[in-house]
Amino acid sequence: MDMTLTEHHKTLVVKIIGELDHHYATRIRETIDIEIKDKDIRLLIFDLSALEFMDSSGIGVIMGRLRLMKQQGGKVCVAGAKDSLNKIICLSGLSGLIGIYHSVEEAMKGGQVA
Amino acid sequence: MKDFINLEFPSKSSYESFARATVGAFAARLDPTIEELSDIKTAVSEAVTNAVVHGYRGKEGMIYITCALEGRELTVEVTDQGSGIRDVEEARQPLFTTKPEEERSGMGFTIMETFMDSLTVDSAPEKGTKVVMKKVLSTMEA
Numbered sequence: 001m002d003m004t005l006t007e008h009h010k011t012l013v014v015k016i017i018g019e020l021d022h023h024y025a026t027r028i029r030e031t032i033d034i035e036i037k038d039k040d041i042r043l044l045i046f047d048l049s050a051l052e053f054m055d056s057s058g059i060g061v062i063m064g065r066l067r068l069m070k071q072q073g074g075k076v077c078v079a080g081a082k083d084s085l086n087k088i089i090c091l092s093g094l095s096g097l098i099g100i101y102h103s104v105e106e107a108m109k110g111g112q113v114a
Numbered sequence: 115m116k117d118f119i120n121l122e123f124p125s126k127s128s129y130e131s132f133a134r135a136t137v138g139a140f141a142a143r144l145d146p147t148i149e150e151l152s153d154i155k156t157a158v159s160e161a162v163t164n165a166v167v168h169g170y171r172g173k174e175g176m177i178y179i180t181c182a183l184e185g186r187e188l189t190v191e192v193t194d195q196g197s198g199i200r201d202v203e204e205a206r207q208p209l210f211t212t213k214p215e216e217e218r219s220g221m222g223f224t225i226m227e228t229f230m231d232s233l234t235v236d237s238a239p240e241k242g243t244k245v246v247m248k249k250v251l252s253t254m255e256a
């Protein structure tokens with residue numbers, strides 16, 4: 001697992017590369033939470049285009065960040081998830097709670113806080 | 115002779131990826147589709163993570179996996195000798211979790227059930243848990 005964080009105008013794009021499971025969840029969670037609070041983030045976009053595997057630990061990471069972002073009055077989106085990931089994103093009910101987009105660009109447009 | 119493998123490893127989160135990759139490599143002998151392979155790996159990851167997170171809860175212990183092939187049917191058994199489950203029926207409900215504070219969403223058993231053809235959970239408090247999952251892989255069309 002590798003990750004990159006890019007912040008611009010209170011929008012944070014978190015690109016997670018490789019595999020997201022229980023082993024990496026804590027590190028991902030802690031890294032994102034510091035950034036969300038420090039930079040007063042309003043839109044958090046998970047760029048999953050380079051993520052090859054995710055299980056329920058990933059669902060937990062996204063749900064947990066959604067809770068945090070709601071407290072700050074912000075939004076969460078997922079972009080670029082492969083079919084296999086979409087399957088568990090839908091099954092978990094996450095797709096009804098957050099925006100699901102094909103690309104980060106779409107998420108930036110669609111997820112804009114008015 | 116039947117085709118099977120046995121794995122045995124300590125209850126550490128670093129073995130989660132090793133476990134699902136190994137079962138995936140074993141299942142690959144049946145030429146599964148990309149989707150079938152990903153379903154199997156995800157289900158195994160759920161069962162192993164449960165053994166680490168709930169079964170042993172950070173304590174030392176061993177996790178055992180047996181995989182077998184019979185025709186086009188794959189059977190995966192994941193066993194721990196950890197804390198066990200008091201009420202299996204309740205534990206299997208979607209969204210039921212005993213660890214919400216660790217950001218668990220209660221989806222593991224639901225994922226195993228949906229991604230595999232069948233799931234059996236055998237568990238006893240203080241004895242441990244055995245999860246058996248089966249999946250028949252599609253036949254390749256010529």
Ligand SMILES: Nc1ncnc2c1ncn2[C@@H]1O[C@H](COP(=O)(O)OP(=O)(O)OP(=O)(O)O)[C@@H](O)[C@H]1O
Nearest residue numbers: 056164168169205211212218219220221222223243
């Ligand atoms: N191997 C196990 N040993 C002890 N208890 C278990 C085991 N597996 C599951 N459980 C119990 O069953 C509950 C439901 O498991 P399930 O995998 O569906 O959800 P979860 O692990 O809590 O959350 P998630 O899998 O979404 O991260 C767990 O919260 C736990 O109480």
Ligand SMILES: [Mg+2]
Nearest residue numbers: 160164222223
């Ligand atoms: Mg679980």
